[in-house]
Amino acid sequence: MEFYRFISFTCFLALAYSKSLDNNYETAKDDLENYIQNKKNEINHRFRPLYHVVPPVGWMNDPNGFSYHNGEFHLFYQFYPYKSEWGPMHWGHVTSSDLVNWKQMPTALLPGTEQCFSGSAISQGDVLTLIYTGRRTIDEQPYFNESQYLAFSDDAVNFHKYEGNPVIPSAPNNAADFRDPKVWKYGDEYYVIIGSKTADERGRVLLYKSKDMFDWEFLTVLGESNGPMGYMWECPDFFELDGKFVLLFSPQGISPQGDRYKNTHQTGYIIGNFDYETYQFIPEVEFQEIDYGHDFYAATTTEANGKRYLLAWFSMWDVPYPEDVDGWAGMMTITRELNLVNNRILMNPVSDMLNLRTEVALKDEVKSGQVHEFGKAVEIIIESDLDKKIDLLFDGQEGGGKVWLRWDPDIGKVVVDRGSGDIRQVEWKPFGSTKWRIFLDSCSLELFCGEGEVVLSSRVYPLGGWRLENQSPQTIRVEAYNLRRSVPE
Numbered sequence: 225m226e227f228y229r230f231i232s233f234t235c236f237l238a239l240a241y242s243k244s245l246d247n248n249y250e251t252a253k254d255d256l257e258n259y260i261q262n263k264k265n266e267i268n269h270r271f272r273p274l275y276h277v278v279p280p281v282g283w284m285n286d287p288n289g290f291s292y293h294n295g296e297f298h299l300f301y302q303f304y305p306y307k308s309e310w311g312p313m314h315w316g317h318v319t320s321s322d323l324v325n326w327k328q329m330p331t332a333l334l335p336g337t338e339q340c341f342s343g344s345a346i347s348q349g350d351v352l353t354l355i356y357t358g359r360r361t362i363d364e365q366p367y368f369n370e371s372q373y374l375a376f377s378d379d380a381v382n383f384h385k386y387e388g389n390p391v392i393p394s395a396p397n398n399a400a401d402f403r404d405p406k407v408w409k410y411g412d413e414y415y416v417i418i419g420s421k422t423a424d425e426r427g428r429v430l431l432y433k434s435k436d437m438f439d440w441e442f443l444t445v446l447g448e449s450n451g452p453m454g455y456m457w458e459c460p461d462f463f464e465l466d467g468k469f470v471l472l473f474s475p476q477g478i479s480p481q482g483d484r485y486k487n488t489h490q491t492g493y494i495i496g497n498f499d500y501e502t503y504q505f506i507p508e509v510e511f512q513e514i515d516y517g518h519d520f521y522a523a524t525t526t527e528a529n530g531k532r533y534l535l536a537w538f539s540m541w542d543v544p545y546p547e548d549v550d551g552w553a554g555m556m557t558i559t560r561e562l563n564l565v566n567n568r569i570l571m572n573p574v575s576d577m578l579n580l581r582t583e584v585a586l587k588d589e590v591k592s593g594q595v596h597e598f599g600k601a602v603e604i605i606i607e608s609d610l611d612k613k614i615d616l617l618f619d620g621q622e623g624g625g626k627v628w629l630r631w632d633p634d635i636g637k638v639v640v641d642r643g644s645g646d647i648r649q650v651e652w653k654p655f656g657s658t659k660w661r662i663f664l665d666s667c668s669l670e671l672f673c674g675e676g677e678v679v680l681s682s683r684v685y686p687l688g689g690w691r692l693e694n695q696s697p698q699t700i701r702v703e704a705y706n707l708r709r710s711v712p713e
Contacts, residue, residue, distance in 0.1 A: 249336065256334065260280050266281075271666050272666055273601075273665040273711065274601040274665055274711065275580055275665060276555045276556055276558065276668060277318055277556040278555045278556075280305075280552075281551055282307060284303055284555065286521070288302060288342050290524045291344070291346065291347060291526050293345070297320045300315045300316060300354070301316045312335045312339050313335060314333055315332040315354070315356070317331065324559070324576045333385075338360045340373075341357035342403060342459060343355050344406045344524070345407075353376050356405065357372060358371055358372070373389040374391055392416075392432065399422070399423070401419075401420055406461050406462065408463070413434065422449075427448070430444075431445070443503045446503075453511060454477035455476060458522065464498075466565075467564075470494070475490055476489045486648060491536065514569055516650040517670075518540065521540055522536055523536035531561055533561055534560050534561075536556070559574045561574050561575070573670075587704070589702075591699045601665050602704055602706055603661070603663055603704065603707055604661075604692070606661075606701070609698055612696070614698070616629045618690055620687040622688035625684045626642070627643075638678055640680045642682065648680060654677070657674045660672070664690050667683055668684065669681070
């Protein structure tokens, strides 16, 4: 009964706040949707993906509020509609029944006195509740304040900000960087983790709990950098997977170490045990990257039907965005299902990706030196002899960007090479299968090795359809499928 009283209370709050909203806010939402519909006509579609979530117009970064509510998946994202560059943050919104086919929804949150930074969502009966970071400009250093806000919806379309915001006004040490809340429920209580930093510039994750989502109690520091692990831990997530607990986060400020940590910022996880009585997370396996490609950040997860799903911003900070001149920038990875094996996370495309296949594009042996052409969206499965080198060139039928996928048995590394020394590589010891499963879209490549123990996600910008040239010293077996559109144009 207490739960239903809480749901009624949140509905009342949402309704009360809705009635008290300034009409200018409602007008702004209507004006924004009209702007988006008109602006879409100006988009250049040369790099527009067929099956990856992208903003209808403008800029996209971190995924937010990835959740399962009343039989449907919801994905929100950091969104600036007015330019294809970062700006005052809104929350864009898409929905899906299967994590493959996505429907564009109206913009969920518009900035007010605060920018709507990253956060999460939780299903509470018929109410979908968002918790997000409100970032406000202030007059004294560091000239910004970050605190945690709530918004509610009883139809999962129209969201109303809680009039009592913020519900968590500041970090325990008053750190200005205090953002990206991820909420979940355990037993009768709600928990949230928030990314922050220490006074001496070391990243950390803070843990809170609440009985009602409004009044929050600080519990402990769930995890903290020892110095080399970065100055800020963004976009934390915390979940149980196959009997262990996983702290997933995006640390900023890790220095490159050989093949590792070569992106502007990283995304990875720590495996350990957690006790809900003591609130202590005891790491057992140190930080490891979850995706080894060029463009992968701010990963987040949700659970549904007994499975844990993940997706991430399929871009990276402080790099060129060739699509920005076309009226949009940024996209999401395809959704991956997670499993934990031998103290590492395996990532594989969700099974419904098979439903995107339309017809067989190629099913044959491809000899050294042979070339085959495909469309803009294709799934390719490669079988080869791992005792020999693999060297595959993927480029555009009309030029543009290119990328090489390589395997060298002498060093045991998978390589994604975009040319001019722009390389990401990682050791691979197959658990079982030795196949490569490659997803190509209009401006992206996702490579899943074996059972998903190594995944590399990188943006590539070919012109026209894709072209494959086998530059290996061996014949490879190729099974390829054309893929249909599953996201709005």
